[in-house]
């Protein structure tokens with residue numbers, strides 16, 4: 001077996017900086033605030049912190065629209081604050097991943113400001129400009145954030161491409177000067193000592209030749225470009241060049257966000273021997289409850305079915321084993337809160353359910369990612385009015401599907417938003433039961449979840465049975481048992497629609513992991529009574545009757 005890389009034994013903690021900890025009372029999280037909370041992240045046992053974008057940005061998409069890659073967004077602090085954060089993290093043995101957003105920039109970036117000036121500007125070909133076709137957009141592509149993926153620029157009478165908001169023009173990766181500029185940005189941060197990158201929609205950078213129309217569902221206003229653009233012809237070449245020019249010169253970790261990724265593409269672009277990226281964020285499990293009306297995409301109010309969830313998580317485990325490396329996540333800044341989405345946030349069961357989900361994921365092969373607040377069992381915000389939303393994805397979808405196209409009524413769309421919006425993940429971190437949960441002593445940029453007096457770090461740290469201490473134990477087990485990080489995976493009873501059970505095996509060690517995803521008592525006997533010991537369970541007396549699984553009960557048994 002090839003030598004184990006440090007990121008194969010690591011657990012990553014994701015920080016959405018604007019919602020983590022405010023230090024100066026402006027109501028927005030910042031770098032000094034995060035620095036003050038590093039001991040908490042260390043106490044959890046995480047090894048790496050993934051920091052969502054902190055670069056200068058007009059914040060149309062909360063930092064995913066970058067106007068200067070080499071400057072810190074003033075609301076987060078200064079470059080000196082960043083260096084202090086990085087140095088303090090390293091002193092504590094924590095590594096820092098930055099978020100590399102290079103499929104697009106902000107329209108306020110100097111490159112775009114130049115590019116739009118004239119057709120012969122040296123930066124014109126940094127972006128994707130096309131003449132009108134039949135007096136309108138060059139093709140039928142829709143934006144991920146609703147509307148067309150093209151905007152007309154009167155200055156030069158051409159359209160420019162933006163797969164996301166009009167303030168996020170796509171970079172033209174066919175242009176070697178663009179790639180060179182990206183390599184320089186990456187070196188700028190790596191030479192400061194960061195430990196790697198999470199790469200935003202990195203599999204969208206190679207657009208199809210000729211930019212042909214995309215498949216368009218009956219009645220849809222635009223074509224769905226995602227599948228057409230993902231994993232483009234030259235992606236392999238661009239990632240190879242990135243590795244040759246930058247990545248191979250540093251001992252770092254990379255994870256590529258790849259909408260539409262499959263195990264085959266993950267192995268191709270992030271295989272164990274691929275010498276490109278180390279792993280990918282795939283979207284199969286978080287896309288399971290897509291709306292049957294394809295025009296509505298992800299927006300739905302349906303629960304995820306356990307059989308579907310087991311099928312996708314299991315095949316990613318077996319398909320990548322020995323060939324690629326899984327990222328393991330339930331949620332992030334783009335996804336609703338895990339316990340609400342995949343189990344229940346009913347106060348009667350929430351803590352158990354959060355621990356059960358954590359067991360199910362953290363006992364798998366791969367690198368786990370814990371999103372800020374997930375370690376507390378933070379829940380969806382259960383918003384009820386459009387005025388409570390701030391994310392452009394949510395607001396644009398409502399206006400397009402309800403007001404413009406009349407595909408769905410307002411009440412139904414509000415239910416979809418409550419279930420699926422990114423806003424659920426962006427309510428501020430809940431530190432204690434004081435005003436604004438200790439997140440800020442000013443006016444918070446976004447309203448806190450109403451349940452912060454009950455769900456917060458202060459109460460978690462004083463409760464030995466809290467979700468926090470359970471995550472701490474799971475992370476410690478990963479550090480102690482190679483069978484967890486490196487062992488093979490074998491699912492048991494794929495047709496069981498109440499429990500998720502699997503074996504892990506490495507040399508002479510074998511684990512049995514069983515999770516009850518229901519509110520009922522169930523019995524499952526996989527011969528666990530012969531286990532050497534029970535490693536962890538989410539009920540204090542889980543060891544008494546090894547085959548009994550009470551509501552949301554999970555258990556891990558070790559055989560040797």
Ligand code: TEU
Nearest residue numbers: 061064101144164200201259298334393
């Ligand atoms: O998200 C990429 C992406 O696929 C989005 O469509 C995301 O999955 C969707 O919002 C889920 O509903 C990345 C970033 O994670 C996201 O925050 C940015 O808004 C987006 O790229 C554009 O940079």
